[in-house]
Amino acid sequence: QKEVEQDPGPLSVPEGAIVSLNCTYSNSAFQYFMWYRQYSRKGPELLMYTYSSGNKEDGRFTAQVDKSSKYISLFIRDSQPSDSATYLCAMSPYGSSNTGKLIFGQGTTLQVKP
Amino acid sequence: SAVISQKPSRDICQRGTSLTIQCQVDSQVTMMFWYRQQPGQSLTLIATANQGSEATYESGFVIDKFPISRPNLTFSTLTVSNMSPEDSSIYLCSVEWDRPQETQYFGPGTRLLVL
Numbered sequence: 188q189k190e191v192e193q194d195p196g197p198l199s200v201p202e203g204a205i206v207s208l209n210c211t212y213s214n215s216a217f218q219y220f221m222w223y224r225q226y227s228r229k230g231p232e233l234l235m236y237t238y239s240s241g242n243k244e245d246g247r248f249t250a251q252v253d254k255s256s257k258y259i260s261l262f263i264r265d266s267q268p269s270d271s272a273t274y275l276c277a278m279s280p281y282g283s284s285n286t287g288k289l290i291f292g293q294g295t296t297l298q299v300k301p
Numbered sequence: 302s303a304v305i306s307q308k309p310s311r312d313i314c315q316r317g318t319s320l321t322i323q324c325q326v327d328s329q330v331t332m333m334f335w336y337r338q339q340p341g342q343s344l345t346l347i348a349t350a351n352q353g354s355e356a357t358y359e360s361g362f363v364i365d366k367f368p369i370s371r372p373n374l375t376f377s378t379l380t381v382s383n384m385s386p387e388d389s390s391i392y393l394c395s396v397e398w399d400r401p402q403e404t405q406y407f408g409p410g411t412r413l414l415v416l
Contacts, residue, residue, distance in 0.1 A: 191343070193343075195341070219404075221404060223407075228410075228412075229409055229410070230305075230393055230407035230408050230409045230410045231344070231393070231407045232407070233302070233404055233405075233406060236404055275343070275344070277344075288346065289344075289346070289405060291343040291344040291345075292343055293341075293342065293343045294343060
């Protein structure tokens, strides 16, 4: 079983739709949760960062962490064609001794159609 | 955030040869990392590049195959040695940034095709 599971999609939605992207994980030591966006032929770009449980909102993007269920989500409101990309969840255990050990999901490919 | 560049951006190589990938950062950073992203797969950490000491390799990756240099706080190289078609992948360097804590920023990647 992978430490982080993410449905690779592809996910296709019409412009303006609300998009929900999700990851599940098995390691209860994970404390830091990130979402990266990766456009075709580009490196991953940090989109959202959350520490421990709760919600975080940034413009059209909302990240949610439910540690009791080991489940994280990224919501995109009023989706735009420019949101078409691969979205990767990433996680890290607590503590500086684990610096660098980001564990990534497989990535979900999203296409927003005009 | 840091600005990270990689060279080359892409290359096509023959099996049995080696390729050295360069990673340059516009600020001094303590932690630099090398990842591999195979088609349809998640990013996998190859090693942590430590300035002034040997790199720390993850399980499944060895120094003879992926030698790494880190001569200063803004530069690192990864060499893919004795390449085979299975090494065809995207190779990414990243740096750890202290705001927010425990996050990483990535370079644009090097796309390698081994024939």
